[in-house]
Amino acid sequence: MDTTIQAPLILSFETSGETGGVALYRERLLGEIVLSGAETYSRRLLPAVDFLLEHLGLSLSEVSVLAVSIGPGSFTGLRIGLATVKGLALALKKPVVAVESLAALAALFRESSCPLCPVFDARRGEVYAALYRFKDQDLETLMPPSVLSPDVLCERIESPTIFLGEGLRVYGSFFQEKLGPKFIPAPGHLREARASSVAYLAERKVKAGEFADPETLVPLYLRPSEAERKKGLKNV
Template sequence: MKLLTIDTSTNTCSVALTLGERLAGEYLVDLDRTLTNRLLSCVDMLLTDAGLTVADLDALGVALGPGSFTGVRVGVATVKGLALAAAKPVAGFSSLAMLAMNLPWSSCPVCAMFDARKKEVYAGLYSCRTLPEPLDKDAVLPPSELLYKINDPTIFIGEGAVKYRDLITASLGDKALFAPWSLNQPRASAGALLAAEALAKGETIPLADLNPAYIRPSEAELAKLASR
């Protein structure tokens, strides 16, 4: 299966091209949140280097969030446009589950964390014996509330874990384990495994229903609610 997978849920822009169980190429760079032009050029670069076009793909995968509102929106909109133009199916997955995929076969639970700003984190707690299985729903909350729920040795991964490392260590002591710095960025190649699994099960998303999973209301939505 020729699968193109995109993640733009954080400052890291990542695009992967997989051919069956082979990673043909991956583009990963830490950018600011205005990445529309770079994303499209990187998609074109990967496909061109592989001698493929979007029409040659079998499917597309995309990280639905949570994460940066702008980033997630750009990634989802790009995949929707490509899929619509080429009539290809799409599989979506949690951005936090994708990050947890960086630690397969972990004996401890994995807590994937993005910085949500406003002194909060996007967090997901997973068992990663094989593909990530959620132990709780992805959530946005203050890190202190997240840590209150954790009692067992846990591996923390992601930009949120880096930012709040001192707090995590102070709260959990030796139970707090941290992924190597090289694993803290989400990778589209890890998301490709989640997308491929969903596609194998026939779990595609109709394009009309392909939308970001923000978890937290946007500033515009909060302003609208406050004005009522």
């Protein structure tokens, strides 16, 4: 009798920014579809999942775990990703793992000895950012996900640091001028969010038994949405 225990098949979703997608992962990346552009994720996520499963000869019933990037990032994108995963979790009765968006970005540079600074444009002259470093193959948080001005972020950079994320499109030149040799931009192919990186961190959470309750899981916004802010102003 074959008593081999197969590793979990993880279906992951990344929708925190303009670039995201879906991936299937079982100890290694089996397949990934990268989605980018202005078209809403609500029209593209499930067709991408169907395409990926079909071309890998797999079915949704074989998926063991659903993983989702929870933010910070685009409010609309995060809501779509989370709603999709919650719906699938309910229909398939599968467990869910939540992964912070900035941590998933940093995980693209697991072999780096430098600090890692993933950055998203948070609008209104601010950025979502965090600082990490890999230590003994584990991602160590030096500064938790925060919303702050680019100037304040630069004040917290003490040594040569790898910057990555969509925030470089807006603030890359500013960081270069402000930080000089301490600013190391990630190469273009490793600068954007990836569902495969979400799956990589999710696999570690599965092994540690760190699952999320899909009924109570909410996005990590860090600040109120524009609609919530306007509503608050009306109530003042």
